[in-house]
Amino acid sequence: MDPDLKREVLDVRKVIERSTSKVSLRDLEKKGFRQVKVLRAGDINQLIFKAVQNVLAKAPRGGMDEEERQKILQEAKNDFSRMMAEKKDLVAKQEQIQQAHQNLQGKLTQVNQQLAAEKNAILAERQQFERDKQSLMESSLQGQQSAAANFTGQIEDLRQSASKAEARAEAAEAKALSAEGAIPKDEYDQLRRRMNTQLEDAQEDVERYRKQIRTLEEEQEGQIKKLKGDKINAEEGESRAQTKIKTLDEDKTRLEEEVSRLRAELAEASVSSGSGGISADHDAEFQRLRMEMEQRSARMQDMMAGIANSLVESRSDGGGGGDFSKQFESLQKNITSAMRKATGAAGGNDDFELTVEQASAIFAQYDNVKLETNIDNVDLKTIKAKGINSKLAKLRNLQRGG
Amino acid sequence: MSDKPSIDFGAAAAPAPRSSGPRLRPGKGLDVGTANLLSGVQDYEDNVIIKVQRNAFIDIEQNDFTRNMLTKMGVQYVILNNKMIVIGDPAFDLANIYNRETRRPMSDGMISPKEADALPIEKLLVDRLLGPPTCPNEVCYYSVPADPIDFEMNVIYHKGIFSDLLRKLGYNPKDILEAHCTVFAELDEDDFTGIGISCGGGMFNVCVAFKTLPALSFSTARGGDWIDRNVAKVLGIKSARACALKEKGVDLRNPRTREEQAIDLYYRELIRYTLSEIKNRFETSENMPQFPDPIDIVFAGGTSKIGGFIDVVRDEFSRMKFPIPIKEIRRADDPLTSCARGALVAAAADPENPME
Numbered sequence: 001m002d003p004d005l006k007r008e009v010l011d012v013r014k015v016i017e018r019s020t021s022k023v024s025l026r027d028l029e030k031k032g033f034r035q036v037k038v039l040r041a042g043d044i045n046q047l048i049f050k051a052v053q054n055v056l057a058k059a060p061r062g063g064m065d066e067e068e069r070q071k072i073l074q075e076a077k078n079d080f081s082r083m084m085a086e087k088k089d090l091v092a093k094q095e096q097i098q099q100a101h102q103n104l105q106g107k108l109t110q111v112n113q114q115l116a117a118e119k120n121a122i123l124a125e126r127q128q129f130e131r132d133k134q135s136l137m138e139s140s141l142q143g144q145q146s147a148a149a150n151f152t153g154q155i156e157d158l159r160q161s162a163s164k165a166e167a168r169a170e171a172a173e174a175k176a177l178s179a180e181g182a183i184p185k186d187e188y189d190q191l192r193r194r195m196n197t198q199l200e201d202a203q204e205d206v207e208r209y210r211k212q213i214r215t216l217e218e219e220q221e222g223q224i225k226k227l228k229g230d231k232i233n234a235e236e237g238e239s240r241a242q243t244k245i246k247t248l249d250e251d252k253t254r255l256e257e258e259v260s261r262l263r264a265e266l267a268e269a270s271v272s273s274g275s276g277g278i279s280a281d282h283d284a285e286f287q288r289l290r291m292e293m294e295q296r297s298a299r300m301q302d303m304m305a306g307i308a309n310s311l312v313e314s315r316s317d318g319g320g321g322g323d324f325s326k327q328f329e330s331l332q333k334n335i336t337s338a339m340r341k342a343t344g345a346a347g348g349n350d351d352f353e354l355t356v357e358q359a360s361a362i363f364a365q366y367d368n369v370k371l372e373t374n375i376d377n378v379d380l381k382t383i384k385a386k387g388i389n390s391k392l393a394k395l396r397n398l399q400r401g402g
Numbered sequence: 403m404s405d406k407p408s409i410d411f412g413a414a415a416a417p418a419p420r421s422s423g424p425r426l427r428p429g430k431g432l433d434v435g436t437a438n439l440l441s442g443v444q445d446y447e448d449n450v451i452i453k454v455q456r457n458a459f460i461d462i463e464q465n466d467f468t469r470n471m472l473t474k475m476g477v478q479y480v481i482l483n484n485k486m487i488v489i490g491d492p493a494f495d496l497a498n499i500y501n502r503e504t505r506r507p508m509s510d511g512m513i514s515p516k517e518a519d520a521l522p523i524e525k526l527l528v529d530r531l532l533g534p535p536t537c538p539n540e541v542c543y544y545s546v547p548a549d550p551i552d553f554e555m556n557v558i559y560h561k562g563i564f565s566d567l568l569r570k571l572g573y574n575p576k577d578i579l580e581a582h583c584t585v586f587a588e589l590d591e592d593d594f595t596g597i598g599i600s601c602g603g604g605m606f607n608v609c610v611a612f613k614t615l616p617a618l619s620f621s622t623a624r625g626g627d628w629i630d631r632n633v634a635k636v637l638g639i640k641s642a643r644a645c646a647l648k649e650k651g652v653d654l655r656n657p658r659t660r661e662e663q664a665i666d667l668y669y670r671e672l673i674r675y676t677l678s679e680i681k682n683r684f685e686t687s688e689n690m691p692q693f694p695d696p697i698d699i700v701f702a703g704g705t706s707k708i709g710g711f712i713d714v715v716r717d718e719f720s721r722m723k724f725p726i727p728i729k730e731i732r733r734a735d736d737p738l739t740s741c742a743r744g745a746l747v748a749a750a751a752d753p754e755n756p757m758e
């Protein structure tokens with residue numbers, strides 16, 4: 001019942017109550033009443049309510065007409081369903097936001113894990129690079145020293161030979177001089193001539209040795225210069241690699257900043273739960289971020305692989321005693337091409353050109369990896385095929401020249 | 403290879419103990435294909451036993467449920483870098499279900515430097531196929547592609563990987579041209595003289611042999627995958643789907659649907675291209691042997707399995723002036739195992755192979 005109406009009815013009831021008097025049953029009996037009709041208060045209420053309604057309906061100006069009533073009722077209904085819808089909407093939005101929140105959290109965790117893994121990979125790679133570089137440098141130094149010692153020894157030998165030849169020449173001269181006058185003229189002349197040729201020979205020897213010493217010294221100087229140059233080249237290549245690693249590091253820092261920015265946004269988003277459009281924006285952002293990360297990690301992998309290869313190569317060339325300039329050259333070349341690939345410079349063929357040794361070295365990292373697999377528990381498809389004995393017989397026959 | 407792409411949920415594969423089958427003769431053949439890896443061995447009763455492993459994988463969500471489920475279903479998987487990688491035929495089925503592409507350890511007939519997961523998986527597959535050597539220094543011939551005429555590739559890397567892998571398994575590894583295997587497997591009646599053509603997934607390999615010796619060999623980058631790719635493109639579907647359509651049993655003599663017509667179209671183009679390349683090579687090569695008699699052309703490999711293949715070859719052949727007389731054009735009895743059998747013949751006949 002309409003609460004207002006109800007109140008009116010109650011008021012009427014009160015009025016009735018106030019205007020009636022209580023008569024005891026005994027008095028009624030005395031007045032000759034045997035039976036009394038009893039009206040319950042609720043029934044009275046009903047009656048009064050109906051009466052009031054009738055009055056209201058009949059009175060043209062006094063209350064609302066039916067149309068107005070319906071209108072009001074309809075408005076009330078509309079109000080109610082609008083409120084219900086709003087509430088439902090709100091709940092849905094809250095759920096949506098919660099979902100978006102969860103998604104973002106998940107993605108954040110993923111991105112963070114990826115970042116951590118990359119960080120570790122860079123670290124490990126860099127440590128390895130440092131170790132390899134160290135050993136490369138050491139072996140190159142050893143090589144340089146032994147080469148120098150070798151040259152010095154040769155020069156010393158030549159010097160000794162030269163001075164021996166000089167001594168021989170001097171001895172010949174002395175002999176010739178001391179012989180003069182002591183022996184007959186023609187015999188002396190003959191001796192003199194012989195001594196002279198010996199002297200000339202010896203002097204030629206000396207000259208030749210000197211020349212050899214000069215060329216050797218020049219060669220040695222050249223070699224040392226070249227080794228120095230190579231070292232500089234290698235260092236340049238390495239410093240370029242370092243720079244690249246640094247930019248990658250910076251990339252990472254930037255990314256981390258972006259992650260924390262996003263995290264802040266996320267926090268904000270979960271506070272201001274009213275705005276519904278955040279999740280789409282964040283999704284796009286994350287998509288972009290993810291793509292960027294993937295691209296970058298692919299490039300980084302390429303570069304790391306390149307650097308690893310160059311190291312594998314210089315190691316497998318055999319540190320110490322090897323041809324260092326060649327080692328440096330290949331290191332140089334590989335680092336350059338790795339850089340080119342990593343920076344995406346034009347003209348790069350993106351396949352590695354691996355040698356057998358490199359391939360094997362690369363494979364080595366999987367040698368001791370134990371993979372979880374059920375491969376041994378699953379039967380392989382097996383086919384029985386025709387025998388090959390007759391083919392083999394024919395082949396052996398042909399091989400024997402039949 | 404399954405003719406129908408379906409996962410059999412019913413059949414629970416019993417765990418297979420590592421084979422303790424019949425005693426084997428020394429010498430093994432390994433067909434290293436883009437689509438399939440096959441091993442061939444011989445027992446002492448003149449039987450050849452071929453094992454097949456589809457060379458493809460796909461990564462899926464990893465959890466305990468899928469792990470158990472896959473083992474129950476007899477599906478091979480590997481967990482690598484926290485990813486669950488499903489190997490072999492089911493990878494194709496899953497690719498079809500999820501409308502994704504499978505991943506291949508090898509592309510264009512070669513181990514792919516871009517598939518970082520390829521190496522450990524390939525190692526596992528080869529290990530599983532070959533098992534340990536039957537005796538020390540057992541010779542294993544593995545197939546390699548010939549020099550390609552229409553693209554660049556680094557065969558050295560490929561060879562390096564496989565010879566290293568086999569050596570580590572205890573074998574004495576030797577490489578052999580894929581189409582040379584076809585010659586060893588299919589041309590014994592002609593004193594191993596003729597033209598062998600291996601029609602694989604990633605490429606076609608051609609070898610012209612004279613009394614066992616390869617006189618001319620080359621490869622092209624077009625094979626079954628090329629057909630899949632192109633059919634997929636014209637029909638607007640994924641390659642895995644096109645591949646399934648192709649393997650379902652198409653007859654090139656009678657293409658009935660738009661899909662089959664597309665497949666027919668690209669098959670013809672592929673065959674024409676291959677034949678005309680052989681013709682070109684014959685005409686431009688200087689040291690080609692003089693064949694005293696007409697020779698056979700024999701086709702092997704999965705791509706030659708399609709219905710009407712030889713008819714189309716003969717049809718295209720009849721339209722060109724081939725530089726040497728051809729006796730017969732035919733297909734290997736068992737095109738899929740041909741390469742593995744040929745490699746096995748080469749291994750068993752190798753003087754370095756320990757005699758039993």
Ligand SMILES: Nc1ncnc2c1ncn2[C@@H]1O[C@H](COP(=O)(O)OP(=O)(O)O)[C@@H](O)[C@H]1O
Pocket residue numbers: 403434435436437438439601602603604605625626627645648649650651702703704705706707708709738
């Ligand atoms: N029944 C078939 N019809 C047509 N193509 C087939 C059929 N069976 C396999 N193939 C195709 O053969 C190729 C694989 O052949 P295979 O000889 O195993 O190649 P590979 O030597 O490269 O591993 C794939 O492209 C595959 O789709």
